[in-house]
Amino acid sequence: MSELPKARIATASLAGCFGCHMAILDIDERLIELMKLVDVDRSPLTDKKRFTERCDIGIIEGGCCNEENVHVLHDFRRNCDILIALGQCAIMGGLPAMRNAIMHSDAPLRECLDEAYITGKYIRNTTHNVPNDPALPLLLDEVYPCSQVVEIDYQIPGCAPTGDVIFDTLFKLLTGKFRGFEREMIRFD
């Protein structure tokens, strides 16, 4: 049997906790099976910071909470045929999006940053300033789910998704057999 050319995948973590990337490692020994089908391009797993070539599948963990997240997400959409939102943060904003509901004041973000760096009870911030180094990416007014920034092809739910649902979905997509999730695999927690 002639070997099929390997698919290329890329991954990135935006406003997430890296739990979904940990969940990718929960695939365990099936990683060997998966690696027979794919090469990993840009990803924290390979430590490549840029795309070396066009990818078949891009996997995004986390939503967009700052301008750098948006740049990375656009870069993934440009360079990937299929874009997957992995986990609840990428799908609906997740925990970072909790700030959205408290941000309906006249000075968006201000309240949140003040409490985090200046007025909060348990803070030991000797500078009494909100960090403002020019190298820091600017925060967005709200945390956005990936699907509100670019077009998302598939969403793998869960916080974090199980190794099983990640492997199952990737394997079926790579072999052209994906027809939606088994109902018992759908979890939002």
Added chain:
Amino acid sequence: MSGTEKETGFTFTIDGVEIKAHAGQTVMEAADAAGVYIPRLCDHEGLRHQGSCRVCTVKAGGRSVAACTQPAAPGQAVENETPHLTKMRRDLVEMLFHEGNHLCPICEASGNCELQAMAYRLDMTEATKFPYLEPCRALDASHPDIALDTNRCISCGRCIRASQDVDGKGVFGYVGRGIHRRVAVNGENLADTDAQVSDHAMSSEVCPVGCIIRKRVGFAVPIGEREFDKGLIGHEIEEKRK
């Protein structure tokens, strides 16, 4: 068919399956008894029917009706699990998610939540096309035994009916109109009402989501071992048919 049978019992069909019913039963009551599950959120066993969430919408005689309030009629052909109705129900559930702040990963009700379980049953996994409203809603922890996180309220009104009809109290009620209609407590805070943790309205089965929280019992059952981790919502009704 004899005259007495005509008065007491008749049959109609749901998705082509013959269902026995008697006069006075709603479509949903007859379906439940026959082991056909019709998805629902605002309806709950033991409470009066309200017909407000519309998740139980079925087609009867070509018209969309709420199965929980529609009386069963002889010979009626009811559609329940058609692709069209399933999609409409999924959209309704998705809009309920978007109307409040439903963060399953941090919610104590996750796994016991009927809204979440309905999303699982209806395959709510595709990228959303609706905006998130992200309302600013209050947390009421004034009561010594009960907390209310209204971020998660879906305004089903089950607590209102349980408090009025079962407890005879009226702790909760609707306020506002249209999209502003909310469930509110009958007082400044919950602590100012005669609410007690032993009320039926405060029991874990009445609130379908994680809005009414009984204090000091959270996470007694770990995530992953909860009601809807074990089976799809409605499976206990569907098992009656087997």
